[in-house]
Amino acid sequence: MRIRFNPTRLKSLFIPLGLFLIILGCKYMLIASHGSDVPHWDQWDIEGAELIKPWVEDTLSPGDLFAPHNEHRPFFTRVWALLVYLLNGQWDARLEMVANALLHAGGAVMLLGFLAPSLRGWQKPAFIALLALLFALPFSWENTVHGFQSQFYFLLLFTLVHLHGSLVRRPLSPGWWGAQAAGFATLFCMGSGAASAVVVLVMLGFKSIILRQWTRGDAYTGIASAIILAAGFLLRVPAPWHDHLRPDSVLTYLHALSGLLAWPFPLFLVAPVMVAPIVIVALKARSSSLGSNTMLFVIGLGVWTWVQTAALAYARGGFLLGYSSRYGDLLAIGVIATAAALAGLLNLKKDGMKRSKTAILATCWVILVISGVLYRSFWSERHHLADLRRVHPVQINHIRNFIATGDAGELSDQPMLHIPYPDADRLADFLSDPTIRSILPVSIRPPIQLVTDRFSTHGFIPGGVPPKTHARPIDPPQGSYTEKGVRQEGYFRSQPINPDLSMLSMTIAGTFTLDQEHLTLIGVESAEIVGPLISKVPGARFMNLNTFRPEGSFVISVADQSSDTWIAISNPVEMGFYSWLAKKLAKLGFVILVVGSGLVVIGIGWEQRAHFSFLLSKSRKHSQDLS
Incomplete structure (x- = not known):
């Protein structure tokens, strides 16, 4: 079978791939500068003690994956964390952050795919810029730099699939069935997962009463959503220890609610401006093209955000007006839906006065959104990051x-x-738990204690480094600098070690020349030699060194061939390959951002060129018809 190359299809991938990389690059830059591989807060319980430890000890049951955690049943977050651990062989919060960023960037691409067909001309580049802004900036920094936050991203992905498939796809089609499965999956992301089922029922009522449209397929969709909603009610988890976070009065609740509806602008008085476009589209849907299935999806996204906002104001409205940075990624969906609604209003055929009013509303909305997002991002950097x-x-x-x-x-x-x-x-x-110690990330993992074998010479001693050497490891390193300040020639060789993971992380120091000092790993059974490993002279400050190890058991060999220099190495720490890769990818964040930006610019250029060519040919044809 001959496969034909289709350049047009390849060009169509540039924008979504570029958007994906832009978001990924920005998140990786934040992870590189502010992330850590150390588990944070709830991770020690829900991942370490209740998930990975039972897995290692072969006591984890399927029911444990569905167990409550506060108000939630985060099944998918648990499975995701377990898969990341099994892939790496080591618990690593930074690796989880890097993996979670893929989910969030994928959500942005999904939104672009669902909403781009309804955009015209300049609206698509503007919408792409808005998506990049809302998915890349660190106003919701907690979800980016804490590993145990993937539940927000899973909720976003499953909600998008559920709403789009239920409101746009043909009932009983494969896409529709997939949407119902996604709707059920939302119940195992966060406690507010059933909100998408509520929204589908609301939109079916809107379609029936306002648009006067109803089919047998809508009945199937309504039944499926009612079942999901009932399941959500049965699976709900009370959390009385969080009751003190609820608002203590109706006034406090309304204050919190209006503040969340005004998001991202930090002033509750602008809430009417932020929600107005969705309301106007809903009111005009019956008498215009705004009643399409895509616009029903847009209205549904806006209503879903309002439902989430109402639930959040009730559950957390007594604590800082119900807002914590991690909820920003959910509130941003309402902003995106409002942008699509504004685009729909601008595309309507109407007189100059009505168009001017819409343009004024859109301008005010854009100013509030951009200023609010930038304010929250700078605030997060200054006061938290x-x-x-x-x-x-x-x-x-x-x-x-x-x-x-x-x-x-x-x-x-x-x-x-x-x-x-x-x-x-x-x-x-x-x-202190032996199982948890055996899975700890590289930065806090107990090192492998090196023991000198009989082939070593007297030149290396424990703690053999100058007194003013910086960044010393806690355990005494093996070094060729004596307590009397004498640099010695010597040879250190460890007894065989056979760690479980594929890489080692150690630190080295010394004032030597590269042709005189050698650090190698030598396989005992395989005779494989890894090294020389030193490519840079670290001086009087310990420098980190990561390397692959030989297969099977091996020894670590260090040679100091000059009495004028010294070298020292720390006890090595086991390191998973994907822990190393995650750190490398995070450091490449800026490069990924630049590549993504280039792809988006090229993709938009091609699309706009085709659009202008179409308009030009249409204008020429019209001129010929007139002549």
Whole structure:
């Protein structure tokens, strides 16, 4: 069978792929600068103690995956975290962040695919820019730099599929059935997952009463949504320990609700401007082209955001007016729906006065959205992310010291966020558990203790580094600098080690020349040699070095061939390959962003060129007809 190359189809992939990479690049840049591989807060419970530890000990049951966590049953988040762990062989919050970013960027591409056909001319580039803005900026930083947040992204993905398939696809078609499955899946993402079923029922009522449209297929959709809603009611999880977060009066609730409806602008008085386009489209749907299935989907997205807003104001309205940064990714969907509604209003055929009013509304809305998103992003950087970058090394240092010494004082009575869990005693229990210690990420994992074998010479000693060497490891390194300040020639060789993971992470220091010092890994059975590993002279500061290891057991060999120089290595730490890859990808965030931007520019250029060519040919034909 001969496969034909279709350049047009290839060109159509440039914009969605570019948008995906833009969002991914921005998120990876944030992860590189503010992320950590150390689990944070709830991760120690829901992932470490209740998921990965039982899996390793072969005690995990299928029911454990559906167990409640606060108001939620985060089945898909648990499965996702377990798959990431199994892929890597090591628990790593940074790797989860990198994987979660793929889900969120995929949601943006899905929205573009669902809504782009209704956009005309300049509207599509503007819509792409809005998607990039709302999915890439760090106003919802918690979901990006904390590993245990994928439930927001799964809820977004399943909701989009459910609403689009139920309101746009032909009933009982494969896409429709997939949508109902996605609707059921929302119940196992977050406690508010049933909101999409509520919205489908509302939109079916709107379609029947306002648009005077009803088919047998709509009845099937209504029955399916009612079943999903009933299942959501039966699966609900009360969380009385969160009752204090609820508003204490109707006035407080309305204040929280209006503040959320005004999102992203931080002033509740602008809420009417933010919701007006969806309301206007709904009112005009019967008498114009705004009654199409795509516009029903747009209205449904807006209503879904309002339902989420109402639930959030009720559940968290007594705490900072119901808003925490992680909910921004859900509220952003309402902004996107409103943008699509404005595009629909601008595309209507109407007189100059009505068009001017729509343009004024659109201009005010755009100003509020852009200023609000930028304000929240800068606020997050200044008041949250800067502190996060500062406390991560502190957390790692406290945990390393506790693991090395067993001193509970390293964890107790610490300031807020100086340890990655709110209860120091329980964190000590986690870190003392042998199973959890065996899965810890590389930054806090206990190192492999190197033992000198009989082939080593007297040149290397434990702690053999100059007194002013910086970034020393906690365990004494093996070095060729003596306590008397004498640099020695020597040879260090460890006894065989056989770690479980495919890579090692260690630190090295020394003032040597590359042709005189050698660090190699030598396989015992395979005789495979990895090295020389040193490509840069670190000086009097320990430098990180990551490397693959030989198959099977192996020894670590270090040679100092000059009495004028010295070299030292730390005990190595096991490292999963995908932990290493996640860190590399995060550092490539800017490159990914640039590539994505280039693809979008090229894709838009091709599309606009074709659009202008079509308009030009149409104009010429009209001129010929007149002549």
